[in-house]
Amino acid sequence: xxxxxxxxxxxxxxxxxxxxxxxxxxxxxxxxxxxxxxxxxxxxxxxxxxxxxxxxxxxxxxxxxxxxxxxxxxxxxxxxxxxxxxxxxxxxxxxxxxxxxxxxxxxxxxxxxxxxxxxxxxxxxxxxxxxxxxxxxxxxxxxxxxxxxxxxxxxxxxxxxxxxxxxxxxxxxxxxxxxxxxxxxxxxxxxxxxxxxxxxxxx
Numbered sequence: 001x002x003x004x005x006x007x008x009x010x011x012x013x014x015x016x017x018x019x020x021x022x023x024x025x026x027x028x029x030x031x032x033x034x035x036x037x038x039x040x041x042x043x044x045x046x047x048x049x050x051x052x053x054x055x056x057x058x059x060x061x062x063x064x065x066x067x068x069x070x071x072x073x074x075x076x077x078x079x080x081x082x083x084x085x086x087x088x089x090x091x092x093x094x095x096x097x098x099x100x101x102x103x104x105x106x107x108x109x110x111x112x113x114x115x116x117x118x119x120x121x122x123x124x125x126x127x128x129x130x131x132x133x134x135x136x137x138x139x140x141x142x143x144x145x146x147x148x149x150x151x152x153x154x155x156x157x158x159x160x161x162x163x164x165x166x167x168x169x170x171x172x173x174x175x176x177x178x179x180x181x182x183x184x185x186x187x188x189x190x191x192x193x194x195x196x197x198x199x200x201x202x203x
Contacts, residue, residue, distance in 0.1 A: 027066060027075075027178070028195040039063040040098030042182045051180075051192040053087065059186030061098050063090070065179035072200040075147045075178060080191040081139055085109050086183035087190045088118070091149055092174030102176050105147050105156050107190065110139050115156045115163025126171075127154075127164035136161045142193075150200060 027035065030049040038044055042062025043054040053062065071092070079087070086108050093102025103126070104118045114137045117127040129136075136158045137143060146157040152172030156163045178197070182188055 022198050024196050024198045027197055035067055037065050037067055039065060039095045053182040053190050055186045055188045059184060061184045062182040063095060063098060063100060063179045065095060065177040069175060069177055070197060070199060072150045074198045077195040078142050078144050078193050079107055080142045082189040084188045085190055086188055088181040090179040090181060093176040093179050102174060103171055110137055115158040117154060117164060117166050126168060127166040129163040133161060133163055
């Protein structure tokens with residue numbers, strides 16, 4: 001048992017060391033949508049160094065995904081919800097038009113589980129923050145989200161508070177891009193900035 005605990009501890013430390021030693025990469029350059037792919041007809045544009053998504057005339061789901069796939073990583077970003085503010089950050093996701101296959105770290109209005117993990121077109125909610133953590137969200141202000149993905153483990157933080165820690169073998173087998181979402185229904189506007197990733201590199 002002691003050997004197992006020691007082995008697990010060493011692995012975690014090695015992984016953290018890998019993230020520490022890996023350079024941080026900007027996914028958003030603050031100028032344009034280079035490196036991203038648009039899915040659906042909703043609006044994605046850059047204004048004053050910020051990435052903005054808005055509902056379009058169809059008021060449908062929309063996504064903006066990275067061209068590259070990322071398996072294990074630590075992602076950090078800031079978001080500000082305006083109007084409804086229902087959105088999300090997808091991990092290990094693939095697309096067929098504006099139909100997504102993957103997992104969403106929720107960004108939503110107050111009380112609707114921002115920081116929780118949802119499986120679209122599948123098992124639905126996999127992890128929901130404890131009720132007292134719902135108050136961490138600052139609606140209408142800039143919020144900082146961090147997502148750490150390693151094999152079957154996904155941990156999310158909002159404004160420095162750990163929201164959920166999910167271990168799921170199906171998630172662990174996933175492959176795909178990182179993506180931002182705009183929810184259907186219309187009337188949504190969300191701003192994003194400082195989108196940075198640190199891929200894990202552990203020998």
